[in-house]
Amino acid sequence: MCLAIPARITRIDESGQGTASYIGSEVKVNLSLVPQAKRGDWVIIHAGFAISVMNAREARETLRLFKELAAASRDERA
Amino acid sequence: MTKISLELGSGGRLMREFIAGKIVASFGEPLLGELGDAVHLPGGIAFTTDSYVVDPIVFPGGDIGRLAVNGTVNDLVVSGAEPRFLSLALILEEGLDADLLDRVLRSVRAAARTAGVRVVTGDTKVVRRGQGDKIYINTAGLGRSIAHPRLSKVRRGDKVILTGTLGDHSLAVMLARGDYGLRSSVRSDCAPLLFLLPLWRTGALWMRDVTRGGLATVLFELAERLPHPLLIEEDRIPLSRPVRAASGLLGIDPLYMACEGKAVVIAPKARAGAFLRRLRGHPLGRQAAVIGEVQDEVGHPGELLLRTTAGGLRLLEPLTSELLPRIC
Amino acid sequence: MKELRDPAALRRLLGEIEGQVRGIGRAPRLMEVCGTHTMALFKSGLTPLLARAGVEMVSGPGCPVCITPNGIHEAAIAVLTGIENLTLAAFGDMTRVPTRKGSLQTAIPARGSRLRIVYSPEEALDEARRAPDRPVVFFGAGFETTIPAIAYTVRRAAEERLRNYAVLPALWLVPPALRAVLEGGKVAVDGFIYPGHVSAVIGVEPYEFVAREFGVPGAVAGFEPGDILLAVRSILDQMAEGKPRVALEYSRAIGRDGNAVARALMAEIFEPYDASWRGLGKIPGSGLRFRAAFAGFDAGPRFGLETAGPDRDLDGCRCGEVLRGVIRPEGCRLFGKKCLPDSPLGPCMVSYEGACLIHFKYGTERRARV
Numbered sequence: 001m002c003l004a005i006p007a008r009i010t011r012i013d014e015s016g017q018g019t020a021s022y023i024g025s026e027v028k029v030n031l032s033l034v035p036q037a038k039r040g041d042w043v044i045i046h047a048g049f050a051i052s053v054m055n056a057r058e059a060r061e062t063l064r065l066f067k068e069l070a071a072a073s074r075d076e077r078a
Numbered sequence: 079m080t081k082i083s084l085e086l087g088s089g090g091r092l093m094r095e096f097i098a099g100k101i102v103a104s105f106g107e108p109l110l111g112e113l114g115d116a117v118h119l120p121g122g123i124a125f126t127t128d129s130y131v132v133d134p135i136v137f138p139g140g141d142i143g144r145l146a147v148n149g150t151v152n153d154l155v156v157s158g159a160e161p162r163f164l165s166l167a168l169i170l171e172e173g174l175d176a177d178l179l180d181r182v183l184r185s186v187r188a189a190a191r192t193a194g195v196r197v198v199t200g201d202t203k204v205v206r207r208g209q210g211d212k213i214y215i216n217t218a219g220l221g222r223s224i225a226h227p228r229l230s231k232v233r234r235g236d237k238v239i240l241t242g243t244l245g246d247h248s249l250a251v252m253l254a255r256g257d258y259g260l261r262s263s264v265r266s267d268c269a270p271l272l273f274l275l276p277l278w279r280t281g282a283l284w285m286r287d288v289t290r291g292g293l294a295t296v297l298f299e300l301a302e303r304l305p306h307p308l309l310i311e312e313d314r315i316p317l318s319r320p321v322r323a324a325s326g327l328l329g330i331d332p333l334y335m336a337c338e339g340k341a342v343v344i345a346p347k348a349r350a351g352a353f354l355r356r357l358r359g360h361p362l363g364r365q366a367a368v369i370g371e372v373q374d375e376v377g378h379p380g381e382l383l384l385r386t387t388a389g390g391l392r393l394l395e396p397l398t399s400e401l402l403p404r405i406c
Numbered sequence: 407m408k409e410l411r412d413p414a415a416l417r418r419l420l421g422e423i424e425g426q427v428r429g430i431g432r433a434p435r436l437m438e439v440c441g442t443h444t445m446a447l448f449k450s451g452l453t454p455l456l457a458r459a460g461v462e463m464v465s466g467p468g469c470p471v472c473i474t475p476n477g478i479h480e481a482a483i484a485v486l487t488g489i490e491n492l493t494l495a496a497f498g499d500m501t502r503v504p505t506r507k508g509s510l511q512t513a514i515p516a517r518g519s520r521l522r523i524v525y526s527p528e529e530a531l532d533e534a535r536r537a538p539d540r541p542v543v544f545f546g547a548g549f550e551t552t553i554p555a556i557a558y559t560v561r562r563a564a565e566e567r568l569r570n571y572a573v574l575p576a577l578w579l580v581p582p583a584l585r586a587v588l589e590g591g592k593v594a595v596d597g598f599i600y601p602g603h604v605s606a607v608i609g610v611e612p613y614e615f616v617a618r619e620f621g622v623p624g625a626v627a628g629f630e631p632g633d634i635l636l637a638v639r640s641i642l643d644q645m646a647e648g649k650p651r652v653a654l655e656y657s658r659a660i661g662r663d664g665n666a667v668a669r670a671l672m673a674e675i676f677e678p679y680d681a682s683w684r685g686l687g688k689i690p691g692s693g694l695r696f697r698a699a700f701a702g703f704d705a706g707p708r709f710g711l712e713t714a715g716p717d718r719d720l721d722g723c724r725c726g727e728v729l730r731g732v733i734r735p736e737g738c739r740l741f742g743k744k745c746l747p748d749s750p751l752g753p754c755m756v757s758y759e760g761a762c763l764i765h766f767k768y769g770t771e772r773r774a775r776v
Contacts, residue, residue, distance in 0.1 A: 002551035002603035003329045003404060003442055004629075006407075006659065025323035028259030030528055033554050033668045044606055044659050045327075047497075047548075048259055048526025049555040051668060052606040052660050059658035066409040066632055073418035092749070258525040328525060331449075388631040389413035390451015395767050398747035402498025403525050 004046035006054060009039050020045060094299075094396070115286065116157035118223045124159030126150060127218040135178060135212050137254035139246075139265030142213055143185030145338060148270050149289070150219040151193045155271045156285040156341055158278050159221030161193060166200035169214040172207040182213060193270040195219070225278035232283050234306050237350035238370040239343040241274070241363050242267065244293055245321040245335030248401070252324075258403060260327060264320035269339030273360040277343060277353055284344040292334035295396040296342060298382045307377030310370030313387045328403035333384075333394065335401065344372075410632030411450070419635040420459050426642035427460035435462045435594060436641060437587075437731055439580065440601030441469035441757065441764075442629055448764045450631040461638060464593070464731040465764075467583050468601055470547045471499045471757035472729060473683045474576040476506075481711040482545045482574055483507045489541070489709060491518035495530035496545040498523045502756045509756075510545075527552075531559040534571035543705045547576035551603040553694060554668035557675040560696075560703050572705035574713075575695060577676060580604050581612040582692035583683065588620050590686075593731040597641035598624035599634065602656040607672075609664030610652050617650035625653040626660070675700050682714075684753065685726025723752035728761050735765040742766055 007020035007027055018031040020043065030049045031037050042059070043050035086092050102111050109117050116126035130146040147164065154161040166186060170179065190197050250266040252258075274285060286296045293315070301308040317325075317332055325332050339362060345353045350368055357363035377383045382394045409415065427433065438444055444465045447453045453463055467473050483505065486494045494510070501510040501521065510521055524530050530544035546556040556573060563571040580601065587593060600613055605626045616622050623644035627637035633656060640653040654662055672694070681693020696704040706713055723745070724738040735741050735754065745751040747763055754760035 002440065002549065002601060004551070004603045004606075005326045022327060023323035024319040025260060025262035025327070027261075027323075027327060028526075030526070030555070030558065032558055033665060033671070035667060044603065046551050046603055046606075047555050048528050049558070051551060051554070051603065051665060054659050055657060055661070062658050063407070063409050066412060066415045069415035069418045070409070070412045071414075073414040073421075076418070076421075257523075257529070259529070260525075384451075386449070386451040387408075387411045387413070388416055388450040388452060390453075390455050390631075392449065392451045393767075395747070398767075402501065402523055404497065404499045 002046055004044050004051065006042050007045050008042050009037060012039055018050070020050075114157050114227070115153035116159055116219070116221070118157070118159070118226060122223045124154055124157055124221040124223045125218070126153040126157070127216065128153060129214065129216045131211070131214050132251060133211060134251070134254050135182065137251050137266055139250050140268040140338070141182055141185050142215055143182035144189045144268050146215040146217045147186055147189035147193060147195070148268050148338060150217040151195060152271045152287040152339075152341070154219050154221040155274055156287050158225035158227060158285075159223050160275060161195045161219055161221045161272075163220040164190060164195050164197045165218040166197050167216040168200070168202045169210055169216075170202065170204045171210040171212050172204055174212055179213070189270070193272060224275065225282070227284045229284055229303055232304055232344055232372055233347070234372055234374055235347040236283065236372045237345045237347060237368045238297070238308065238310060238372075239345055239350065239353055239357065240288075240293065240315065240340065240367055240369045241271070241343065241357055242340045242365045243316045243318045243321065244288065244337060244340065245325070245332040246318055247338040248292075248335035249321055249324050258328060260324060262320035262323060264318065264324075267337050267339040269362050271339065271341055271362075273357070273362060274341060274343065276356065277345075280352070281346055281349050282343055282353070283346060285341050287341045288337045290336050291397040292332070292336060293342065294331075294333040294382070294394045298394060298396045300344075301382040302380050304372060305379055306372050306374050307379060307381040307383060308370060309373050309376060309383045309385060311385045314367050314369045316365040316367055330401050330403060334397045407630055410630035412632075416631055416635060419632070419639060420455055423456070423461060423635065423638055423642060424459040426639065426646060429646055430642065433460045433462055434596040434642060434645060435464060436597045436599060436638065437464050437466045437593070437595045438599040438634075439466040439468045439584065440599075440604065441465070441472070441760070442603070443468070443599055443601065443627065443634065444761060444764050446629045446631065446634060448767070452631050452634060456638065461642075464595065464734070465728070465761035466598075466731055467587065467683065467686060467729045468549070468580070469754075469757050469760055470549055470552075470576065470578055471503060472725065472753040472760050473578060473583075473685065474500075474503075474547055474753075475682055475684045478574070478576050478713045479503045480505045480507050481706070481713045483510055483513050484711060485543050485574065485705065485709055486510060486515050486519060486521055487513050488516055489519060490516045492516070492541040492543060493520055493522050493533055494543050494545060495522045495524045495533065497525075497547065499757050500545055500547055502750070503753045504750050504756065527555045527559045531562060531568070531571060534563065534568050535566070538568065538570055541570045541572065543709070544571070544573045545576070546573040549578050549580055549601070549604050550607045550672070551601075553577050553676070554607060554665075554671050557671045560675045560700055561671065563703060564700060572703050572708050574705040574711070575676070577694035578681065578683065579678065579692050579694065581608070581615075582689050583686060584613070584616060586686050586689045586692070587730060588616065588622070590730060595622065595731065596645060597622060599637050599641070600624055600626040600652070602626055602628045602633070602660065605656070605664060606660040607665050607668045610654055610662045613652045617652060621650050623650040625655045628656040628659060683729075685729040725752035725754040725762070728754050735762040738762070
């Protein structure tokens, strides 16, 4: 029901209008729903609105988990 | 009473059925029934025609004039013909800015020169304001036949080569309309595919330019005519960063996005490496890749399958309707 | 996050899941509530891999395009075809739903009117700002993920006194629909994969009743193949331990509390009512409508629209049962024969998230030998 992507905020102008970067493209993003968001934060964008600020620590944790899973899988095969 | 809807022109199944059921059936002409991108006539002449409608008229990387030349040139090239002559028919909307028309004509001239074709006949009509949208162009092209596609020679193990990234034209036009709050460096890939002509002389079995309907539609139509299923690999398909971004953001599948300067080539297994080297040696083919093959390991005859990055298999269908961004 | 698509990591997870299924001793049946999950499962080719590991996935009612009743789609068509010099803005998915009056795509607009596809509700608001004399109606459809953005446009329009802006609401809440699915009793589901982006707004608590009252496990998941497998693994763990709960397997993107700012904005503009869903019928507190203070922005009364007509599916269409997970798309006699992506008879064959379209486009089970 809800296609959304993670993107990094690159600019916030005086009116609160944001710009985010996603795979090198610039996306206009409305930040009204995440007043705590700062430049450099990663946000989840749905229909032009940031609905959530991402948690960098949890993201690193997920990456670490998947690298371990992949390594374990390759060991299994070896 | 049935009315014609936009859906009919979207390049999907409805359009294919319309062409087979209404157009081809009305004429009983065997040459028409071949439904190639161009037709080979007696005397070594190849012939094709195409109409061009695009909004906006000018977009990053090209305009309707450049499109109208390269589209027709490419239809000849992938049919095994060397493009020689073009016709140019313009349908102009009353009130059109004359500067815009000049720009388009300059583009036609430049593109024709690049592609080595001569514009030798034409026509101009003006319609009332609102009865057209700025400029429509039709071009017909004549070329010299140098080879015929040989689908019956396609064997298991033969390779599917894609000459470059997918979807850049489609995205460039979409973003040029200024919609969706998305900006990127994307440019249309609109270009002549003349560099494919030498492949015909060294054993290419089949080619098709990847336009409306995208890669999935082109390869699906091929798979239907082959005795073995086609399998392509998602992680071998080259995509530009802007197309990756738009596909994630707007939920549009690059496999269905149009290009104007890319083709798929079926290469005999033994020639695939040489083809790839030759293609990559040309500036327009630097990102060419073997993306799949004719095989018998998975699927049934007539099917087009995609092995996904995640390692799963997915059946691909032809485009069924216009690409619309989705939020859901 | 290409790591979450790494076939090696996914193989490992699938192996673990297969082991869990052996331990449980039967094939679990899980419902992915959200249509974007259905899409991700099929697009990545994960569905057949999960089936081989012993897990059957069924699609839930998580597609706003599909569950919006015909009456509202027909009202949108009536706006576009019946009112001159107006813009009807809509998300792309909403424009292809077939009704007895055709679809927004096939409808011929009234003189001077046009259909505009938008990605963000703010594009509709911008159009109203640009031409204050021209009415703009936004066909505002969505779940909790999208509703705050729609509410935002209404509040801005009120602040800026944009009298030419209105919303035709089709706003749905997920937790009441889950209750309806569970109380309907026809679907035996061993666990739920909860929608990650709805949860970004509502948090985790609203699903707790599923574990508490119905004893059914669940996990909130993201949308990469790896995210979905983590959620499956968590649900099977809960089954094995006999301790159902709501696990959060998407903590990089959302917190357990969701987004309070977004919820407050929804509550400021809209209020819950007993809404009718296609296929599910009337569900208590499952829809949102305008509060009295903002009723002036409701396109329904402003243009005298009839939206509450009976839920009329086209003859033979079993979308309702597909949406409840009672039958699979292949169980409908029209599927893939009379009902095709380019000549759809029901909304599940229209929406990019619709279970029927997804099964048709990506369903390797339909024909392929894999």
